[in-house]
Amino acid sequence: MKGERLKHVLVIDDDLAMRHLIVECLTVHALKVTAVADSQQFNRVLSSETVDVVVVDLNLGREDGLEIVRTLATKSDVPIIIISGDRLEEADKVLALELGATDFIAKPFGTREFLARIRVALRVRPTVARTKDRRTFYFDGWTLNLRQRRLTSEGGAEVKLTAGEFNLLVAFLEKPRDVLSREQLLIASRVREEEVYDRSIDVLILRLRRKLEQDAANPRLIKTARGAGYFFDIDVNVSYGGVMAA
Structure with missing residues (x-):
């Protein structure tokens, strides 16, 4: 559509040839691509542009x-795709999921497969930002403010949540005591259901429980x-912009 913003893909890879390959692969398919070599450049782009x-x-x-991934997942719900040539053992996959990654692809990879994974990631990103949601949930001494994306304990201590954990907790709070299937939770947490992700919901549930x-x-x-599936077995109260629901 004329005037529509191009979707922006931000790549961090210290391999110059790989950066060039990714830029060439994606730009010919009407995507904006920024490829950087280190976290300093990466953070500069994140702070100044929509990604x-x-x-x-x-x-x-050296990085x-x-x-x-860990740092980004606590600040944003942007989909994160990991690429790697030699660290795709199961333990690394599970750890990356725990930290907030949403997809993996091993080097070397085909450009068609890579493009397909990018397009899937673009489809599953939330269309409505939680930061515009003025609800606040209260349960068992906990408070979850959606606008601030902030979870605090009864004593006022803040507990950091990754984007996947945050989305999953909201799904439970919106339907307390309802059994939610694994498929519902996968959709809610925006983790794609593939063989790689057989344990993704279990991992997220364990993290939330901890x-x-x-x-x-x-x-x-x-x-x-x-x-x-799973269910949230406690009463939940909610307020809308400071007004408690009946």
Whole structure:
């Protein structure tokens, strides 16, 4: 559509040839691409431009791609695709999911597959920013402010959530005591359901339990419905811009 903003892909990879390859691959398909070599350039782009998908190489020489994923996931819900040539063992995949990544692709990769993964990531990004949502949820002494994306305990301490954890918690709070299927939770957390992600919901649930429960091994809030999914087993109150719902 005339005048529509091009979707922006931000790539961080210290391999100059790979950066050139990605730029060439994506720009011919009407995507804006910014490719940088280090986190300083990466953060500069993030702070000054709208970014729709981030591609992170795990091996960045003196920098750790997973740390970049960790930092970004606590600040934004932008989809993060990891590329790697030699760190795609299952343990690395699970760790990256725990930190907030949404997809993986191993080097060397075909340009058609890479483009397809970019397009999927663009489709699953939330169309409405949670920062415009004025609801605040209250449960078991916890407070979740959607506009500020801020979770605080009864004592006022803030607990950091990745974008996936945040989205998953909101899904539970919107339907307390309702059993939500794995498919519903995958959609809510915006983690794609592929073989690579068989454990993605389990990982997110475990992370939330560790942050919310006194004993994650014997959860009181997020409970398992055998063969059906999970449910949030506690009353939830909500206010809209400071006005408590009836």
